[in-house]
Amino acid sequence: MSHNLSMKVALVTGASSGIGEATALKLANAGYTVYGAARRVERMAHLADAGIRPIRMDVTDDASMQEGVAKIIAEAGRIDVLVNNAGYGSYGALEDVPMDEARYQFEVNVFGAARLTQLVLPHMRARRAGRIVNITSMGGKIHTPLGAWYHATKFALEAISDCLRLEVRPFGIDVIVIEPGGIRSEWAGIAADKVRAVSSESAYAPQGNAVADSLAADSTQRRSSPPELIGRTVTKAVTARNPRTRYAVGYGAKPMIFLRGVLPDRTFDAFVRRATGVPSN
Template structure:
């Protein structure tokens, strides 16, 4: 049995993963701001715990609470994050900074607080939920992709730094997953473009995103939860798990195609 902390556990992939890991016999702390949504996880043995990932004191209190209760944290799953789409010219820098605060800097703050305990244990696993969007960029997704590209680099550097202390770092890179993520991103895109130069193209892209995420093409979130569970239980974690609709073929195309052709494909598909 491992002591596991997972952020963003109030819905979607985080919720399903927390439930699955608890069913597999682990002691799981599910963290989020929406404690009302976390309450349902109690019935499957997940311990709900409050976290505002953008507040360092909240992160510190959470880690201290788990250490006081359990004496250790074996696995940290950094799942909290969101996607806010919009043309670079339209998106306020305040919103862009918030993307980084949630998707990268909050994650980094929590990781920094957990690392001393893992070093003391001489063991630990950190699993960062990235995206295939950390390997290539989609139309109107500049700030979201910037956070995921940054998370990829952050995780690669972290993996090398902590290896001598018995700590492993892995990236989960989901493709298209059927959650509300795409619908929320589409709403942000449409709202940001109202009355602006990019409105027509943005509304077309938002409509396409809603259609894709409401249809049956996207992968079931359970495949991501199962992949995370596999990483948790495996003897040796892989550095990356590229999984879900479109992930492997799109990353492959981005690798082999000339940039202008890949740009054309992405814009045409949006």
């Protein structure tokens, strides 16, 4: 198959909704050939109508990721941008969350991104160019009640990104972290359902119900930014000559990260408890 080697190619995971969908559309509008990856291809029919190439991929299935990358290379001949966006929030008290769920949270949010990066890097190194964008969260810099496993994955992806940035620089590859704040998407509703499922009737019920209510509120327009903001930021980062290493964008991201850096631990704890409505005793 002949390849259009002048057109840059992007792979975006979690593209069926929210940040992934918005990012895929923004990159396509910027002139990229975009492959939108998700488990449910049927949810991306509207993206296909916009010129995006849907691809079935499960970031917890190694064969699925290998097949997806091979398909893109066979069709397009290159991968210039990888956006590791697939992820979800598993909330609940540490004591309540089953270890299988904790491991799955890491499989989706960390190991899937790391493995897909492994698969894409040889092709980027061969061209001595590329951009890897990891969608972490302001949750990779702060902590909130009942979010231990989710925050652990985002802290981990931040660390992986920093180490990877050092490793791949000699090959002309950039690693960029996007740290969204509150974004209008399915994420907060799913996280609210998770915490209700495990901690709404346990010893942590007062905290669980408060956190679930706070997350549900975050899923509304009142306390969130549109996912298109992240799509624009990703596009800005991958098209910049010298991109920043981090972009904190979206509702609350910059002020929350700033406060975490300047407040003592217990003062920040008290602030977050008040913000989420969690009782202190």
